């Protein structure tokens with residue numbers, strides 16, 4: 357007996373569409389991604405970084421412990437869920453915790469220190485989407501674990517500076533120190549005193565932050581809070597001796613490397629683990645370009661206490677940064693940076709008739725193996741459709757294989773700019789093509 361076909365369930369509106377804040381990286385954007393991937397791999401190798409790719413999913417506890425229970429990223433933006441085994445897991449909102457976990461878990465403390473790691477990978481934050489802010493986005497992440505020396509802070513900043521420069525981008529670092537557990541409580545008290553009489557004018561979030569995380573009041577984007585932050589006491593005037601000395605040395609190294617910087621006491625970073633140096637890179641805007649409130653391309657800093665907080669060896673100094681790839685691409689486009697043109701297609705193979713089509717795959721493979729960049733349009737029979745695609749692709753020569761040529765073991769070679777065609781022995785076709793392409797390239 358024939359079974360009745362099951363009724364298809366109705367889909368809700370939008371249910372089969374891209375989720376809010378997510379983005380398809382379409383073929384026409386891939387040149388930018390390719391450029392960035394290559395540049396990052398090149399810089400990583402030049403500066404001695406090795407690639408480590410942690411998994412996308414980690415235990416939620418890892419981020420509570422590192423990124424911070426009360427940070428916006430953990431409190432409001434994590435994609436967390438209970439998995440089928442009952443574990444509380446999260447899509448990583450950043451890469452630093454995973455890199456540190458991997459360093460500890462794989463005993464990298466036994467390797468020559470510092471250990472330099474990098475990756476380029478997606479991270480997830482359930483933030484309010486807008487231009488340059490997504491719920492899945494990619495970070496280029498660099499971490500140095502096992503050194504507390506100020507020269508490493510300067511080198512971290514240098515990598516970003518030279519990478520942006522190499523890409524043709526104008527960007528500058530803004531730098532600050534967020535102190536350490538010795539000096540931070542005293543400074544936070546100073547801030548609380550400063551804000552005490554102004555409390556009622558603060559935004560609701562800052563009112564809550566005042567007790568728990570007073571530093572964050574300094575980077576609130578609300579107009580009234582920004583104005584108040586202008587007059588706040590500065591951390592740089594209140595650092596302990598060790599943090600002050602460290603900071604001065606970082607600046608000395610930057611001066612020596614001729615890397616320009618701006619001191620900005622409002623760079624306090626939104627993640628909990630930072631100590632001492634904190635920095636963010638901002639684009640240098642041309643005339644008429646508007647500065648968005650979320651315009652940092654990259655950010656990072658020192659986190660000397662995180663490794664021990666996660667169970668690693670006490671006193672393991674570390675520092676890192678992350679660049680937002682989508683923001684980098686937006687900037688490349690805004691600053692009209694041209695990317696290298698994709699490789700020119702040399703040859704188009706057109707086929708007429710069934711038997712010619714049967715030979716096309718083999719012939720194309722032979723051409724590709726010989727180093728030609730060859731294309732075809734195998735699912736079309738019309739020669740004019742095939743030739744029209746060949747012109748669209750800007751191909752210099754088209755090979756036309758028909759019934760007659762099949763029998764004669766020849767092929768028609770068409771010069772696409774003049775339209776001239778000649779018959780060539782199939783065995784000699786590669787040689788003839790090379791000769792003509794070399795001549796064309798020589799004339800350029």
Ligand code: HAM
Pocket residue numbers: 449450451452481483488489490491493495497498499627652653654655656657659675676677678679680681682683
């Ligand atoms: P972060 O400042 O949270 O730092 O993120 C780094 C970069 O990721 C930002 O400067 C921005 O370019 C990009 N980004 C952040 N949120 C979004 C978003 N919603 N959409 C698109 N791009 C975004 C960190 O994540 C630290 N783990 C950096 C670090 C490494 N610190 C030490 N080591």
